[in-house]
Amino acid sequence: MEKNNKRKSSNKRFCINHHNHTLYAYKDHCYEVYRPKNKGLINKVVKAIIADYEIMLSHYSRVLVARIDLHPKSFSPTNEAITQFLEQQVKKLREQYGCKVMYHCAREQETSYREHYHVELMLSGHKIRHAHKLLSLLGIAWSQYSGGHTAQVHNPFCLVYRGNKSSLRPAIYRSSYLAKKHSKERNGTTKGFISNKYPPAPHFEPSNDLMLVAPDITYMKHKKKIDFKNLNENARAAITSKRHPSPHCWFETLAHELQFKECLASRTNELLAKPDNASLYRSRDHAQYDDHSLAAHEPKNGSLKIS
DNA sequence: GTTCCATTACGGTAGATGAG
DNA sequence: CTCATCTACCGTAATGGAAC
Numbered sequence: 001m002e003k004n005n006k007r008k009s010s011n012k013r014f015c016i017n018h019h020n021h022t023l024y025a026y027k028d029h030c031y032e033v034y035r036p037k038n039k040g041l042i043n044k045v046v047k048a049i050i051a052d053y054e055i056m057l058s059h060y061s062r063v064l065v066a067r068i069d070l071h072p073k074s075f076s077p078t079n080e081a082i083t084q085f086l087e088q089q090v091k092k093l094r095e096q097y098g099c100k101v102m103y104h105c106a107r108e109q110e111t112s113y114r115e116h117y118h119v120e121l122m123l124s125g126h127k128i129r130h131a132h133k134l135l136s137l138l139g140i141a142w143s144q145y146s147g148g149h150t151a152q153v154h155n156p157f158c159l160v161y162r163g164n165k166s167s168l169r170p171a172i173y174r175s176s177y178l179a180k181k182h183s184k185e186r187n188g189t190t191k192g193f194i195s196n197k198y199p200p201a202p203h204f205e206p207s208n209d210l211m212l213v214a215p216d217i218t219y220m221k222h223k224k225k226i227d228f229k230n231l232n233e234n235a236r237a238a239i240t241s242k243r244h245p246s247p248h249c250w251f252e253t254l255a256h257e258l259q260f261k262e263c264l265a266s267r268t269n270e271l272l273a274k275p276d277n278a279s280l281y282r283s284r285d286h287a288q289y290d291d292h293s294l295a296a297h298e299p300k301n302g303s304l305k306i307s
Numbered sequence: 308g309t310t311c312c313a314t315t316a317c318g319g320t321a322g323a324t325g326a327g
Numbered sequence: 328c329t330c331a332t333c334t335a336c337c338g339t340a341a342t343g344g345a346a347c
Contacts, residue, residue, distance in 0.1 A: 060334090061333090128316080128317080310347080313343090316339100316340090324333080326332100327331105
């Protein structure tokens, strides 16, 4: 009991509320992005970050995003050391997990005499589902490399799913923090944001944003919400009693495994709304939807279970 | 200290799909 | 057709915290 309370008080979770976000338009949709107290965000960086989410989601239907802060031992006027370190780690992780590894890194310096780096890594969510091991090893590698230290941020990772906007909202919000203008002024001519680039998957269609928002999944989410509202009090209580904040994953309202199961239920290869894209994202489970007497976005087993 | 239980961190496999 | 790759999904050992 006591431990639970301790955890709650010491583990403040990021939440999107009326005061801390602003809307950012990307293609056909709006996303909540971080609203700094002053100076706003660098538009180009926000755009690049969201575009990278699209690229990773074009390769993998599930993507793990992990956050860590790196503090070097001494000041460096250039990004040479951090770039070399990140490229080294990306190469290592690519070999270890056998997937593409994308990084975003924001160089910041406020009142300290040395800069620090906010780093974000993206990997295939099929190869890795939890960031603890990844971040611990990265931290060790960083202290060996630079003699500096790492700051493990609260709730350091999340999983995002192709076309599942509700999974992307908190992730994009959190990533947009890297785009804030504030505390980058002292960088001078040194870049305040560095990242590596991958081309999108060959089937990626840049004119739409189906990688980020799939109408079917949005429909299913909405339907689940309405179904939940229509349940009687006991049934609702049975579901909500199973919900509890995870100590590790950012923004989650469900335990990690429960969230995982829920996302499987609304998995992203339901992307059949536009016939042009139907063939690209078809899975074996989807054959049954070829009969259009059945709505493509209807859950397979009638009502969806949360657990 | 021991047991129980939830969660993590993958490993493995079958099936779908696309390239050649 | 074969082969390689990707995805969905199941299974399980390891781990850590809670309860006793």
